[in-house]
Amino acid sequence: MKAAFYSLTSCEGCLTTLITNLGPNLEALWRIFDIDYFKLVREPVGGEKVPRVDIAFVEGAVVTNLDRKRISQIRANSSFVVALGTCASCGNIAYSASRGVDLKRRRLREIEVFEAEPLSSHVNVDFELSGCPVSAEEFTEALLRLLNGIEPKQPDFSVCYECKMRGNRCLLEVGKACLGPLAMGGCGAACPSVGAPCYSCRGPAVEADLTAYLKTIRRHGIPEERALSAVRAFTGKKILGLLKDGKG
Amino acid sequence: MRDSGNGKTADGNGNKNGNGSGTVSEVILDTNELRLIEGHGRLKVRLSGNRIDAEFHNLEGPRFLTSYLRGKPAEMAPLVASRICGLCYTAHSINAAEAVEEALGVTPDGDVVELRRLLYLANNLRSHMMHLLFLSVPPIKGLISVFRLREKDLVAAGTRLLSTSTQLIEHWGGRSVHVPNVVVGGFGALIRGRELMESISRLESLRGDARKFVEHVLEMELPELERFRTMISLKADAYPTYAREAPLIINDGSTVTDEEYVNDLEEVVKEYSTSKHVYFRGSEATVGALSRIMLNRRRLNPEARDYAERIEWRINPFLMIKAQAVEVMHYLEEIVEAGERLSDATISPNGYPCVGNGKERGADPCFSDRSGKGIAIAEAPRGTLCHACEIEGGLIKDYRVYTPTAVNSKSIEMDSVELVKRFRPLGGEKLKYVLEDLVRCYDPCLSCAVSLDFLSDR
Numbered sequence: 126m127k128a129a130f131y132s133l134t135s136c137e138g139c140l141t142t143l144i145t146n147l148g149p150n151l152e153a154l155w156r157i158f159d160i161d162y163f164k165l166v167r168e169p170v171g172g173e174k175v176p177r178v179d180i181a182f183v184e185g186a187v188v189t190n191l192d193r194k195r196i197s198q199i200r201a202n203s204s205f206v207v208a209l210g211t212c213a214s215c216g217n218i219a220y221s222a223s224r225g226v227d228l229k230r231r232r233l234r235e236i237e238v239f240e241a242e243p244l245s246s247h248v249n250v251d252f253e254l255s256g257c258p259v260s261a262e263e264f265t266e267a268l269l270r271l272l273n274g275i276e277p278k279q280p281d282f283s284v285c286y287e288c289k290m291r292g293n294r295c296l297l298e299v300g301k302a303c304l305g306p307l308a309m310g311g312c313g314a315a316c317p318s319v320g321a322p323c324y325s326c327r328g329p330a331v332e333a334d335l336t337a338y339l340k341t342i343r344r345h346g347i348p349e350e351r352a353l354s355a356v357r358a359f360t361g362k363k364i365l366g367l368l369k370d371g372k373g
Numbered sequence: 374m375r376d377s378g379n380g381k382t383a384d385g386n387g388n389k390n391g392n393g394s395g396t397v398s399e400v401i402l403d404t405n406e407l408r409l410i411e412g413h414g415r416l417k418v419r420l421s422g423n424r425i426d427a428e429f430h431n432l433e434g435p436r437f438l439t440s441y442l443r444g445k446p447a448e449m450a451p452l453v454a455s456r457i458c459g460l461c462y463t464a465h466s467i468n469a470a471e472a473v474e475e476a477l478g479v480t481p482d483g484d485v486v487e488l489r490r491l492l493y494l495a496n497n498l499r500s501h502m503m504h505l506l507f508l509s510v511p512p513i514k515g516l517i518s519v520f521r522l523r524e525k526d527l528v529a530a531g532t533r534l535l536s537t538s539t540q541l542i543e544h545w546g547g548r549s550v551h552v553p554n555v556v557v558g559g560f561g562a563l564i565r566g567r568e569l570m571e572s573i574s575r576l577e578s579l580r581g582d583a584r585k586f587v588e589h590v591l592e593m594e595l596p597e598l599e600r601f602r603t604m605i606s607l608k609a610d611a612y613p614t615y616a617r618e619a620p621l622i623i624n625d626g627s628t629v630t631d632e633e634y635v636n637d638l639e640e641v642v643k644e645y646s647t648s649k650h651v652y653f654r655g656s657e658a659t660v661g662a663l664s665r666i667m668l669n670r671r672r673l674n675p676e677a678r679d680y681a682e683r684i685e686w687r688i689n690p691f692l693m694i695k696a697q698a699v700e701v702m703h704y705l706e707e708i709v710e711a712g713e714r715l716s717d718a719t720i721s722p723n724g725y726p727c728v729g730n731g732k733e734r735g736a737d738p739c740f741s742d743r744s745g746k747g748i749a750i751a752e753a754p755r756g757t758l759c760h761a762c763e764i765e766g767g768l769i770k771d772y773r774v775y776t777p778t779a780v781n782s783k784s785i786e787m788d789s790v791e792l793v794k795r796f797r798p799l800g801g802e803k804l805k806y807v808l809e810d811l812v813r814c815y816d817p818c819l820s821c822a823v824s825l826d827f828l829s830d831r
Binding site for chain 2: 132134139140144146148149151155167168169172186189217218222223225228231233235241258315318319320321324358
């Protein structure tokens, strides 16, 4: 089997997470796959050419003309495309951030900048692995499933579920605009476990119910606009669906 | 002059076609997309008449994180700033917390500062290991990947150091990348010094691995490319990493305060790069491991100092990887020492001070009554990192990040010109590889650099 790891506009935190957290197991990836493209680990085979592969993992959002060209080449040459991390699956902070900027103010010689989009705005994506950054464990699990011909799956529970499992005090109860009830779990409730409110960095949970959430925070005296501004931070394009459902 | 506007950023649109003097320029070297660096970049060398020019292109798309922060509550800064970079996220979140604290007049206590320093050190160690092991050393040896290194024990030793430093960050920061535990005011969760010691002793047991790795890098043969330029590093009582209120030292012997430093920085738009280049006093300056070693090596820890004495330090950018190797040992020694000082400390959660101190529930921003300006400067893995912010009524009014790569961009170009001049007889194909090695020695981070995007005003 052939695999490739690509990076579009991002902080490259997802790929570095895989490198550091897989640690000594990283080399094992090469025993399972032929990996012709993984820019931080090896010189790509065939230079800038996008190799034909079975599975392509892509981190980052689509922002520049180079990203647009790259993602369509990747799609054309890969049987299965996995969006790696929240930039690729939702557009992350860049989605909202780029919508407040006058992108035509200056022009560059060769690079054009557009409003940030997740991969799915441009090509069909076969599977999304969210997270800012992505979790190495979830990556491994998805990989093992793919290798065995089983469909990988996203966590179908919210951050609250894992937060309760860890016995944390509920942050909504102390008046913080925590997005746990809306957010896709799988992170082990990393932020609420250190007292920081969840910003839903993995996008919305399957069961996210904005109407119910707003009712809950009102009960706790948390201003609605504060929570909505937080939802807009990381969820990127997926906020649109959530808002539609909530107001709908 | 190829620099569009040569320092005047106000209308970078003015001269779209370069110098406009009509000289025909020919691209004599083009790396295409640089391999084995963080982000997407490219280096082109042009010949116009007898003149050689280099262009360091940042091809990474802007994510507008700093402009996103405008109008947001001050305490959001560390969380968003962390996303600037997947390699030095802790540096960004700590600098952000500190800049905001200064603006708001919040002073975290001594143990918090000490623990932040530990996190900073662990992140610098992780970043250096990632850069040396995966990105810089293999191609200089002519290899396509770290896994082709013949010395398997070296790879294993390096990987152990990389994983263990990552575990340290995970343990103290709450996650291995983009740590949520660094918040404005201190730390979000309770930290006990004793628990720190366990993870530190794991790192201490890797001293042999570190020696093996450092010695290997120090013995590498590197090209000679000495060229004088301004070098800058933080100056502290100890070897500089993270220190509050420290001045910066320049290699002419003078010092500047953080405020003077920021005032002397100039943002320059380049028509070929998504990130601005940053000039210091109208010209180039080099920051990073080599600057730190050349300006502060007396303050290195004992074993690192012994290693540093083996090298004849000159302003040769290739030596940056040896400087990083010496720092790997220094950081390890420093983490062990700092851990011992913190072993009895208990740091209680004191982030988000608005909660439970009588303020109205959920009334964010927490610091709605405060305004001010703040600057935080520290030595991130790639060099002097500066966050500057302005806050009004608890909301961020302006936020700017001057990253080491944005500062080094001009030096990367000037060194490339120098390299082509001196090594031209090697011929294009070989020269291209040496040129790529040169850029990599700077350990450029283009995702970081683009946080000062070409569309940002000022």
